[in-house]
Amino acid sequence: MAICKILFFLLALCVWCGKCEVFYKRVGDEVSMKCGVDSNSDIDWKFNGESIFSITGKSGTRRKGSSHIAFKASASGDTLKVPRLETRDSGNYFCRQSGKHYTVRVVSAFVKPGPVLLQSSNAELHCDITGDPNTEVQWQRPPNGEEYKEKKQVIHLKSVTSEEAGQWTCLVEKKLKLIVTLTVVGLQTTAVNASKGDNIELPCSLPQSVSQRVVGGRWKADHLPKVSFPNLTNTAGEGLHWHGNDLSKVNFTTGQLSTNFDVTLKKVQSSDDGTFVCTVEFDGGVSLSVETTLRVVDKPSGVKGSNNRKGKPPAVMESLTKEVYGLKLWIWIAVGASSVALIVLIVVIGVVQRRNKRMKKRVRTLRSMRQPLTDKDYCQCDRAEKEVEFGEQARPLPVPRQHRNPRTRTAGPNHTN
Structure with a gap:
């Protein structure tokens, strides 16, 4: 109480003296205050009576004080700067040498x-x-x-x-x-039309997360008193989820819920036609209700019944819409499939590039091993003449007629038997 009185007195005194300036700043802003003395003078800054730091003018030596401001404040000449203002930085700043007071209010x-x-x-x-x-x-x-x-x-x-x-x-x-x-x-829903025998989703959701905690909720249809709808419960171990045991007429997800409170009505008939009410309860006694209307019509001839409005079985829908680490399961599946396709594409590109490199290397090797052609391989201009000349030289001279018979050559003209 005494400290408050002193601070109030100082504030009143500085306002009366005309030396007090008030700054209104947002959280996270910066404030600058001048002491108004020569740069060579000693300067002592205080916050709510606690020392921020003292500066020796001639040597520039600084000594930090005990105030929390000292850990983030800075001084340039006679100017004190306090960045990243917090609510606890609101108060009175005082420069002893000039007597100047400043009041900072963080808003x-x-x-x-x-x-x-x-x-x-x-x-x-x-x-x-x-x-x-x-x-x-x-x-x-x-x-x-x-x-x-x-x-x-x-x-x-x-x-x-x-x-x-x-x-x-x-x-x-x-x-x-x-x-x-x-x-x-508020809760959102739409009217629903369905054919006989279809499984249809009854929509009920919040457009985004809200500040209030969901503590309970339910679906209700006055014209279907025998149908067992699940109840919303929020427990410490399982979080917000549907709780129910009878799945003969109504199907629901067993995973943790956030803003979607849809349920699926199985194999709707004409007797199911009517109004359904979704109620969600929040902390503080606040509850919201929204109505959706179901209209059931005869199935066109030749058209087979579908499992539900989205054309998927309830079990598949339940699995794909289940949240895993804050995201729907189908999102994780899509990301995984895309990653696998990308990896396969990279591997195929790598294999093709290596194959092309091997083929190019093989072609270069074959070209380097091929023997170059010589003159004898493709220039045979004088070959015929040489063969003719050789043939003429090799042919023997004709033998004289008198020498053709060896007997005549041996005996002579006077030889007789």
């Missing part, structure tokens, strides 16, 4: 319990000025920025509707503008 704007709310739920819009909860602010509401009647830092909205959805603006001292976006959602 934050947010919605409780969260920016995405359910229809008919309550909400709080905060524009908190840390350390100064009594200062009035000006709220501007969607869609046209009209001034809101209340000027408090916290305003309460009862049973919000789509009219409150949009950007809310908080003006602080007409200097600082902060914007918060409020989203209001």
